[in-house]
Amino acid sequence: xxxxxxxxxxxxxxxxxxxxxxxxxxxxxxxxxxxxxxxxxxxxxxxxxxxxxxxxxxxxxxxxxxxxxxxxxxxxxxxxxxxxxxxxxxxxxxxxxxxxxxxxxxxxxxxxxxxxxxxxxxxxxxxxxxxxxxxxxxxxxxxxxxxxxxxxxxxxxxxxxxxxxxxxxxxxxxxxxxxxxxxxxxxxxxxxxxxxxxxxxxxxxxxxxxxxxxxxxxxxxxxxxxxxxxxxxxxxxxxxxxxxxxxxxxxxxxxxxxxxxxxxxxxxxxxxxxxxxxxxxxxxxxxxxxxxxxxxxxxxxxxxxxxxxxxxxxxxxxxxxxxxxxxxxxxxxxxxxxxxxxxxxxxxxxxxxxxxxxxxxxxxxxxxxxxxxxxxxxxxxxxxxxxxxxxxxxxxxxxxxxxxxxxxxxxxxxxxxxxxxxxxxxxxxxxxxxxxxxxxxxxxxxxxxxxxxxxxxxxxxxxxxxxxxxxxxxxxxxxxxxxxxxxxxxxxxxxxxxxxxxxxxxxxxxxxxxxxxxxxxxxxxxxxxxxxxxxxxxxxxxxxxxxxxxxxxxxxxxxxxxxxxxxxxxxxxxxxxxxxxxxxxxxxxxxxxxxxxxxxxxxxxxxxxxxxxxxxxxxxxxxxxxxxxxxxxxxxxxxxxxxxxxxxxxxxx
Numbered sequence: 001x002x003x004x005x006x007x008x009x010x011x012x013x014x015x016x017x018x019x020x021x022x023x024x025x026x027x028x029x030x031x032x033x034x035x036x037x038x039x040x041x042x043x044x045x046x047x048x049x050x051x052x053x054x055x056x057x058x059x060x061x062x063x064x065x066x067x068x069x070x071x072x073x074x075x076x077x078x079x080x081x082x083x084x085x086x087x088x089x090x091x092x093x094x095x096x097x098x099x100x101x102x103x104x105x106x107x108x109x110x111x112x113x114x115x116x117x118x119x120x121x122x123x124x125x126x127x128x129x130x131x132x133x134x135x136x137x138x139x140x141x142x143x144x145x146x147x148x149x150x151x152x153x154x155x156x157x158x159x160x161x162x163x164x165x166x167x168x169x170x171x172x173x174x175x176x177x178x179x180x181x182x183x184x185x186x187x188x189x190x191x192x193x194x195x196x197x198x199x200x201x202x203x204x205x206x207x208x209x210x211x212x213x214x215x216x217x218x219x220x221x222x223x224x225x226x227x228x229x230x231x232x233x234x235x236x237x238x239x240x241x242x243x244x245x246x247x248x249x250x251x252x253x254x255x256x257x258x259x260x261x262x263x264x265x266x267x268x269x270x271x272x273x274x275x276x277x278x279x280x281x282x283x284x285x286x287x288x289x290x291x292x293x294x295x296x297x298x299x300x301x302x303x304x305x306x307x308x309x310x311x312x313x314x315x316x317x318x319x320x321x322x323x324x325x326x327x328x329x330x331x332x333x334x335x336x337x338x339x340x341x342x343x344x345x346x347x348x349x350x351x352x353x354x355x356x357x358x359x360x361x362x363x364x365x366x367x368x369x370x371x372x373x374x375x376x377x378x379x380x381x382x383x384x385x386x387x388x389x390x391x392x393x394x395x396x397x398x399x400x401x402x403x404x405x406x407x408x409x410x411x412x413x414x415x416x417x418x419x420x421x422x423x424x425x426x427x428x429x430x431x432x433x434x435x436x437x438x439x440x441x442x443x444x445x446x447x448x449x450x451x452x453x454x455x456x457x458x459x460x461x462x463x464x465x466x467x468x469x470x471x472x473x474x475x476x477x478x479x480x481x482x483x484x485x486x487x488x489x490x491x492x493x494x495x496x497x498x499x500x501x502x503x504x505x506x507x508x509x510x511x512x513x514x515x516x517x518x519x520x521x522x523x524x525x526x527x528x529x530x531x532x533x534x535x536x537x538x539x540x541x542x543x544x545x546x547x548x549x550x551x552x553x554x555x556x557x558x559x560x561x562x563x564x565x566x567x568x569x570x571x572x573x574x575x576x577x578x579x580x581x582x583x584x585x586x587x588x589x590x591x592x593x594x595x596x597x598x599x600x601x602x603x604x605x606x607x608x609x610x611x612x613x614x615x616x617x618x619x620x621x622x623x624x625x626x627x628x629x630x631x632x633x634x635x636x637x638x639x640x641x642x643x644x645x646x647x648x649x650x651x652x653x
Contacts, residue, residue: 008059016055082145094134238300243415245304246407251399253296263290264398268356268408271368272401276394278371281385289391298396305413308397312389314380322393325375328413329365337365338419342426351419356405367408463501467493483531484538491522510562513553516543517565520550521557552631559632560619567613568632571598579612582640589641601640608647610640618643 238247264270280286292298292312299311299319306328311319329337340363341347350357361367376390386394400407406416414422470489473482499505507515516539523532536547556568582601586594594601599612609621609630617636620643623629637643 010056012059013053013056094138097130097134237302243417244410245302246410248301248303248400250296250298250300251396254294263293263395265402266356267358268361268368268405269398269402271361272398272408273395275369275371276374276386276391279374279385280391285382285384285386285388286391288388289386289393290395292388292392293395293399298392301393301396301400303400303407303410306411308393308411310393310396312378312392314389320389321379322389323377324390324393324397325377326369326373326411328411333365334414337363337367338422338426340364342423342430345427348423348427351405354404354406356401356408367412464497467497481531481534484535487519487523487535491519513543513545514562514565516540517550517553517557521554555632559634560613560615560617560636563613563615563617564619564632564636567599567611567619571600572614574599574612578616582610582612582618585640591641591644608644610643620644620647622647 241247263273277286297313299313301308301310303309306326308324308326310322312322313319337360341351341360344357344359347357347360351360356367374386374394376386376394378387378389380387380389382388397407406419409416409419467490470486470493473485473489475482495505495507507518510518520536520539523535533547536550540547540550553565553568556564558564560567579596579599583594583596586592586601592604594603594610601610601612603609605625606628607623607625609623611619611621613619613636617638618640619632619636620634621630622633623631634643634646637645
């Protein structure tokens, strides 16, 4: 700027300082000019710096006022210059576009032999429509620039200006710096798990937003999976699975099925898809979601009560987090469903075969979802209901239901094991109720306790003379010994006959050892045969003795019954009397003097022995000389000499 308003504040300050010094020189030594009075003295008392600062403030205020006055004209000039430059740039772009169209026409003519009008890009109508669009765009930009200039506001859309060589070099350096920053940011977040927040993605255009100029363009195909080599292979966590949480691996891609045919392979899978399609608001999004599912863009699926969760690969490198929510059953609904299934065993068998019976789905409890019952949620910015990612997850869930209908029961609130256990308990309770016998007719207590005269009992039948022979038991491989069974049956018949005739059981007072000896002694035959040895071994093992002990006890039992067994096992001291008179009787029979010990009298050479029993009888025993291995022999007798009869001649003794 020029003039007084354009000088710098420093110049004004210096000029004011020089003027102050000149006034001081004119006033003389006291610094007061003639006629100045008290005011002059006050001005003289001021320092030169104060005057300079005051002049600086005045100059700055004047400059600011001049700038405010000149601002509207400068802004208007700048806006006009901007509009002019925008028109120049649009003209350059239009010329460049026309050159591109001309080059394309020439290329088409070279390819088709001069018939450029045969290709859609080279028809005169297309060139005219393109020029019309460019003219309309230029007019619209000019109107926006004029409106912005009139309202002292910048245009809504900045106009691109052709960069100068220096600006292009600076832009290249900035681009390289930005690329380095982007690469660093990319490496920092490459392995970060996606969050629940929505990620930017261009939403699909609405059906009514199609341009009316130019021929309609076909719908773009579903994008191929983006490069996700820097991301984890899967974001599923199967190690956290439990009864109420199941993770299914990603299903492989498959050939696209005709749109007329169902997506799933079972009727319940198609019912799931039908619930999605009947509640959808955009058919095109369903088509894209079905394409995603068929191409395998859905990662591993996690199913919990009321929720299906998976990551779906969209057009961005990072997949989107998708959820499908379904209402779970209450206790009353589960009770009705389980009771219905328990009433039909065929439904339980179908469930075990991984099939969902139609009768169970139509039992009054809405097992399959209805239209609008599925609630999709996705982290993408598309507000469609559902978006293509949620539709893809719903289609893949139908494939899971094809393989295992228990997934549907899990979504409703209960796992497979819990459902099967509940059905088993109900079947067991039902079977127990069916097997319960019918209640017998009761008798009132007053009627049962009424005194009455009972008729006399009939006289008992006469007892048989002897017990009959038991039936013969056949031998079965791996079964019990038929001879042992025959012996037990014979013994039981003998005991019953004795009890019937005498009223006393001779075996009832025996100990376990005595009864085992009795059973072994009742074995017919003599000598230890194979079957006898087997019987002895079994009985001895049952009472904790050896077969040799049992054989010695059997010999004593056969000699004198229970008293003979007591003489074998229980030494005692008899009173004076018959035991003392036995030795003189043996000497009178020309026998040597026997050695007494308790109730035993032993021959001097140690091969014969007499034992005095509590019943007053003498029992003879034999042993090898010097072995002390005594075995019962002969028949008990009141006379000790008679007990030795039959054991050898007097000369032998």
